[in-house]
Amino acid sequence: MTLIVDSAALAAFCERQSNADYVTVDTEFMRDSTYWPKLCLAQVGGPGEAAAIDTLAPGMDLSPFLRLLDNRKILKVFHSARQDMEIFSFLMDRLPEPIFDTQVAAMVCGFGESVGYDKLVRKLTGKKIDKSRRFADWSRRPLKQSQVDYALSDVVHLRPVYEKLRKRLEKTGRTAWLDEEMALLTNPATYRLDPETAWRRLKTRSASPRYLAVLSALAAWRETEAQRRDVPRNRVLRDEQLFDIAAHHPATTEELSHTRGMSRDAARGRIGQAILKALAAGMSVPEADCPAPLPHFDRPASLGPVVDLLKVLLKMQCERHDVAQKLVASVADIERIAAEDAAPVRALSGWRREIFGNDALALKHGRLALGIEGNALAMVPLAGERATGSKAQ
Numbered sequence: 001m002t003l004i005v006d007s008a009a010l011a012a013f014c015e016r017q018s019n020a021d022y023v024t025v026d027t028e029f030m031r032d033s034t035y036w037p038k039l040c041l042a043q044v045g046g047p048g049e050a051a052a053i054d055t056l057a058p059g060m061d062l063s064p065f066l067r068l069l070d071n072r073k074i075l076k077v078f079h080s081a082r083q084d085m086e087i088f089s090f091l092m093d094r095l096p097e098p099i100f101d102t103q104v105a106a107m108v109c110g111f112g113e114s115v116g117y118d119k120l121v122r123k124l125t126g127k128k129i130d131k132s133r134r135f136a137d138w139s140r141r142p143l144k145q146s147q148v149d150y151a152l153s154d155v156v157h158l159r160p161v162y163e164k165l166r167k168r169l170e171k172t173g174r175t176a177w178l179d180e181e182m183a184l185l186t187n188p189a190t191y192r193l194d195p196e197t198a199w200r201r202l203k204t205r206s207a208s209p210r211y212l213a214v215l216s217a218l219a220a221w222r223e224t225e226a227q228r229r230d231v232p233r234n235r236v237l238r239d240e241q242l243f244d245i246a247a248h249h250p251a252t253t254e255e256l257s258h259t260r261g262m263s264r265d266a267a268r269g270r271i272g273q274a275i276l277k278a279l280a281a282g283m284s285v286p287e288a289d290c291p292a293p294l295p296h297f298d299r300p301a302s303l304g305p306v307v308d309l310l311k312v313l314l315k316m317q318c319e320r321h322d323v324a325q326k327l328v329a330s331v332a333d334i335e336r337i338a339a340e341d342a343a344p345v346r347a348l349s350g351w352r353r354e355i356f357g358n359d360a361l362a363l364k365h366g367r368l369a370l371g372i373e374g375n376a377l378a379m380v381p382l383a384g385e386r387a388t389g390s391k392a393q
Contacts, residue, residue, distance in 0.1 A: 002049075002050075002051050002052070003051070003052050003054060003143070003148050004051050004052065004053045004054060005054045005057040005060075006057065006059070006060070007059065007060055007061040007064075010053055010060070010061070010062070010064050010065060011061075011064040013044075013049075013051050013064075014064035014065055014067065014068045015064070016046065016048075016049070017044065017046040017047075017068060017074070018068070018071065018074075020046050020047050020074055021047075021074070021075065022074060022075035022076070022077055022100070022162070023044050023045060023046050023068070023074060023075075023076060023077070024043075024044070024045035024050075024077045024078075024154075024155040024156075024158035024159050024162065025042070025043065025044055025045075025069070025076050025077065025078055025084065025096075025155065026042075026043045026078070026079070026084065026151070026154045026155050026158070027039060027041065027042050027043070027083075027084050027087055028040050028041040028042075028043075028136075028138040028151055029041075029083075029087055029138065030137070030138055030139050031232075032232075033231065033232070033235075034230050034231065034232070035226045035227055035229070035230045035231055035232060035233070036090055036227075036230055037083070037086060037087045037090065038139065039055045039087050039091065040055060040056055040138035040139050041053065041054060041055060041056075041138055041143070041151055042055055042062075042065060043151050043152055043154060043155045044065070044068070044155060045152075045155030045156055045158060045159055050152050050155050050156050051152075052148050052151050052152050053065055054143070056139065056141065062091070066088075066091065066092050069088060069092065069096040070092065070094070070096065072097055072098065075098050075099070075100055076096045076097075076098070076099045076100070077099070077100045077102065077158060077159075077162045078099060078100070078101055078102070079101065079102045079103050079117045079120070079154075079158060079161075080101065080103040080114075080117070081099060081101040081103075081185050082185060082190075085099070085185055085186070085190075085191065086191045089188065089191040090191075094188070095186050095188060095191075096186075097186050098182070098186075099182060099185060099186060100162060100166075100178070100182070101178075101181065101182065101185060102117075102120065102158065102161050102162055102165055103115060103117075103120075104178055104181045104182075104327070105165040105166075105169060105178060106120050106165060107323065107324035107326065107327045108169065108174050108177050108178060108323055108324075108327065109165060109168045109169065109172075109174070109322070109323075110322030110323055110324070111123065111324070112324055113324050113325065113326045114324075114326065117129070117131075117154065117158075118131050120161060121157045121161055124160065124161050124164045124165070125157060125160050125161065125164075127157055129153060129154075129157065130150065136150075174351075176351070177323075177351050180346070180350070181327075193223065193227070195219075195220040195221075195223035195224045195227075196216075196220055198216075198219040198220055198222070198223040199212065199215050199216040199218075199219040199220070199291070200294060202215065202219060202239060202242065202243075203239075204243055204246075206247070207293035209287065209290035209291065209292065209293075210283075210287075210290055211246055211247065212290060212291040212292075212293065213282045213283075213285040213289075213290040213291055214245075214246045214249055214279060214282030214283060215242060215243070215246040215282070216282065216291055217278045217279065217281045217282030217285075218237075218242050218245060218246055218275065218278050218279065218282065219242060220278070221274055221275070221277075221278040222236050222237050222242065225274070236271075237271075237275075238261065240260065240261075241259060241260060241261050241262065244259055244260055245259055245275065245279065246282075249279050249282075249283060250276075250279070251276075251279075252276075253267045253268050253272050253273075253276070254267075256272055256275060256276060257272075297332070297335065297336060297339070299335045299338070299339065300339070303335070303338045303339060306338040306364060307331075307334055307335055307338045309363065309370070310334045310337060310338060310360050310363065310364070311331075311334060312370065312377070313356070313359060313360060313363055313370065313379075314328060314329055314334065314356055314360075316370075316377050316379075317355055317356050317359065318355075318356075321355050323355070328347060328352050328355065328356050329345070329346070329347035329352065329356060332345075333345040333346065333347045334347075334360075337357070337360050337361070337364070338364065341361055341364075347360070348361075359379065362381075363379075366382065367381070367382055368380070368381055368382060369382055
């Protein structure tokens with residue numbers, strides 16, 4: 001295990017991994033004061049060696065590392081890959097493929113909801129990982145040896161974790177269960193930060209089309225400004241300020257200066273002028289082109305008992321099949337199923353429908369009942385129906 005601090009050593013290391021069937025990958029990054037994640041260290045575990053790459057070393061050329069990630073003949077193994085993939089999407093303008101996420105695989109294999117890496121390593125390998133350095137300042141140089149050792153341990157232990165999970169998936173025939181999750185993680189749209197759709201991430205209570213048009217224009221400006229300056233969105237303008245400005249749409253710098261948290265100098269300066277310009281753009285959108293409120297499902301109060309019963313069924317079936325509930329259906333999914341048979345949720349398609357969705361519909365329509373046999377819950381088919389499972393294990 002080593003720390004790579006120059007481009008020649010990185011190129012040589014990546015060349016040695018070029019024929020590997022798979023490599024394990026992890027990153028250490030900072031984004032407390034930036035919009036884009038700042039990659040500080042990248043770790044790679046190969047079949048015979050592991051290395052931590054100092055991405056901030058003077059003159060470091062990361063091209064060999066990025067080519068390794070871009071090699072489709074090599075499987076890239078991560079644990080909880082989403083943030084790592086976001087970093088590489090920014091660096092490469094594309095995504096590493098193919099990938100394997102051990103956190104998702106662990107949920108498929110019955111290790112619980114979003115299982116932590118240290119817990120998974122302990123259960124599968126018996127090794128104990130010290131996670132006390134996870135909040136270290138990885139941008140500060142020089143790196144301490146204890147930091148390097150900590151970072152490298154992640155990719156070293158990830159290899160036996162991957163091997164054991166892969167064997168479990170093959171034994172149970174569940175390898176295909178991961179395909180949908182991996183497709184989501186390797187979809188560029190998952191990481192796209194489009195200013196024009198930034199307003200959709202905001203939790204606003206107003207459904208007024210004009211308000212949404214103004215909010216959309218303000219959010220797009222803030223997103224563009226944050227990206228340009230490489231600072232967090234709230235360093236430009238807080239969400240609460242966006243809502244306040246969109247609701248009252250001040251027309252002058254004087255009116256803008258009365259906004260919560262907006263000083264008179266800021267209102268008169270470049271930022272204030274940009275906000276007023278965005279406001280004018282939002283106000284000028286034709287009524288017919290104003291954004292429609294985002295789809296929202298209001299669960300009828302009468303469905304409460306049905307939802308509760310479906311939750312019991314979900315817990316029962318996930319325990320029986322040894323898979324995490326989160327991976328099969330969310331509370332929102334269950335609420336939609338309770339309201340409509342053809343709900344557009346994942347729980348009613350593919351393998352999820354086989355282990356839960358079909359029985360959920362049968363229970364909802366009185367073709368299936370839940371009872372107790374001995375000390376365990378059991379599904380009781382009614383009216384000639386046949387349940388996919390009989391008893392909670």
